[in-house]
Amino acid sequence: MARTSIEEIRRRELTDAAYEILQEQGIAGTTLAKVAERAGMSKGIVLHYFRNKDDLLEAVMRLANALLRDEVVRRMRRAKGDRGRIEAIVAANFAPSFFKPEICNAWLSFCAEVPRNGEFARIQRVIHARMRSNLMPALRALLPAAEVEAAAIGITAMIDGLWLRFGLSLGSLTREQALAEMDRYLAQLLGPGAASAV
Amino acid sequence: MARTSIEEIRRRELTDAAYEILQEQGIAGTTLAKVAERAGMSKGIVLHYFRNKDDLLEAVMRLANALLRDEVVRRMRRAKGDRGRIEAIVAANFAPSFFKPEICNAWLSFCAEVPRNGEFARIQRVIHARMRSNLMPALRALLPAAEVEAAAIGITAMIDGLWLRFGLSLGSLTREQALAEMDRYLAQLLGPGAASAV
DNA sequence: TAATTAATTGTCCCAGTGGTCAATTTATAG
């Protein structure tokens, strides 16, 4: 059993609480006091475990990022073949446990601050880079070299676009529609493939 | 010559100033004091012409929206044929005067608040609805009925996704790449068409 | 048990914010 220090536990509890509040209330609404209350602790403790508010928010984004990364990894392990790997990546991004309006809102709040927060920007770059490096090998195996780059951009853009629309227009875009749209796009790009398991 | 009241002038000056600050500093950074200073007025005057901060921000979003709408209208007028109309809509969304990181940041700040601001949500719905109603007639003329809906979602998602990526990953995605990506997508969707003029 | 360290609390502070308002300046009209 892994030894878990109090510090690790508290940081995780506070990060979880902050993630919840962020989803509900956005960055401005994510107040140290609210986070502390949600976590059932005093406000003072928050700044005992995090240098400042930005530090806490960074932890939140790393958490959200890790959650997505794990989902992708889990599905890629099960995937068969290059096409299967790409479908796994897509499916992970639209997994029911992630593809929720509240989570989209959290990402959106985060993205909106990227231009003014160097560390946020760094995390963002890491996320993009990972997505890309997950996609590329399979795309290289499936497409002529000249098309690989454009395909990678296209897939990520389509994912992001559907997320955005999903998060904003409550109810007017369903998860099923989003998945169908991705399938359709992949079919155009890579030719018809097996129906992806959800 | 249209009679322009002082009130109209001031509101526009303040809205312009707020739009600038929003692009640079996000919603939280868009302070009444900063807006007033940028517009060369006193802080008091801002709340003389706008009920409150949200009211001002709404005006900003309506301005940004109007700027995009005008660009779309202008290009659609020049467009020939259904395919041309769709290309015009796309081209408008990527026009050099709009497709700028700062403007993307402003939109992002706005989108991030949509879930918590009813009026923002309303404006957002209007924008989506207009985009859709611009697209639909041409798509209906070009595609089998069963594909129209998915095509509309796909095009808007691709546009949004490219915008998002463009705004966030400074420099790693160029306007040219984004346009190429859209052309490619439209070609897949509607078959090869004339190279769209920029 | 005593001493030391770690965890946690609650208070205090201060800068900054949106918002109000009476006072003042400027324009308009009689």
Next chain:
DNA sequence: CTATAAATTGACCACTGGGACAATTAATTA
């Protein structure tokens, strides 16, 4: 020129939020 209305200012207020910190409590260790 005067009176009235409109435009504009700047001082002021209440409040909130992030952050600092001394004090307290709980846990460890000797």
